[in-house]
Amino acid sequence: MLYMRTGSVVESDLTARARIVAAALDRFAAHGYDAATMRDIAAHAGVSVALVTHHFGTKQALRDECDARVARFIAEKQDAAAASDVLGEVLGTFGPYLARMLGASGAASDALFARLVEVARASIDDGSASGWLRPSHDPEAQAVALVLLGVAPFLLLDRLAAWADDDAGVALARLAVPLAELYTDGLITDDRLLTATGLVTEEAR
Incomplete structure (x- = not known):
């Protein structure tokens, strides 16, 4: 659907x-x-x-x-x-x-x-x-x-629907919260990922 x-x-x-x-x-x-x-x-x-x-x-x-x-x-x-x-x-x-x-x-x-x-x-x-x-x-x-x-x-809508008891709408609504948290607060509490990309050097930390 x-x-x-x-x-x-x-x-x-x-x-x-x-x-x-x-x-x-x-x-x-x-x-x-x-x-x-x-x-x-x-x-x-x-x-x-x-x-x-x-x-x-x-x-x-x-x-x-x-x-x-x-x-x-x-x-x-x-x-x-x-x-x-x-x-x-x-x-x-x-x-x-x-x-x-x-x-x-x-x-x-x-x-x-x-x-x-x-x-x-x-x-x-x-x-x-x-x-x-x-x-x-x-x-x-x-x-x-x-x-x-x-x-x-x-x-992945079919997979998400199966995860949420065959209700894709419920799955999307539940995902909205952690995605909003990810966008708003971030996920990592330090700069290790930026360092891994080379954007932040050890000297600049």
Whole structure:
């Protein structure tokens, strides 16, 4: 099951086309692009395969529309919210879909990843400027790390659900606490890890 808030995707637009896109987002997230079929997407949307083909032609065109929905969502959030809030909104809404798509090869997946890194970089810039976020020695790598940490739980959603008595929602909610602690307080109480990277020398300690 896709754990995705649907308010901006489905509830305001109950047309057959919108139901097809919502079903595609769900099926691609659940099975991946290659394994998801037009027949399964049509059944999930409650329409015929012929109608899916009528609206989109091919599965690739349908995937392109799903990616476009993500891009539009990002643009809308960037217009309406602080930059520091956008990455969380995107992952909270499309996390399972993004996890599947980013795991695939191809230009479309490359473009999705680049857009998420761009969003994360804006979040870091906003947080650093306002003083609530600590900048990294390598801000670009920090942006990539934020994307990886944000997507990672969705890559293991089945495992997390099994850990939480078959409830992925409960698993994600429980993980939110230690992740927030990690972001807020850190994990290590000294600089041994920074020393291991070479950023902190023995002489400077």
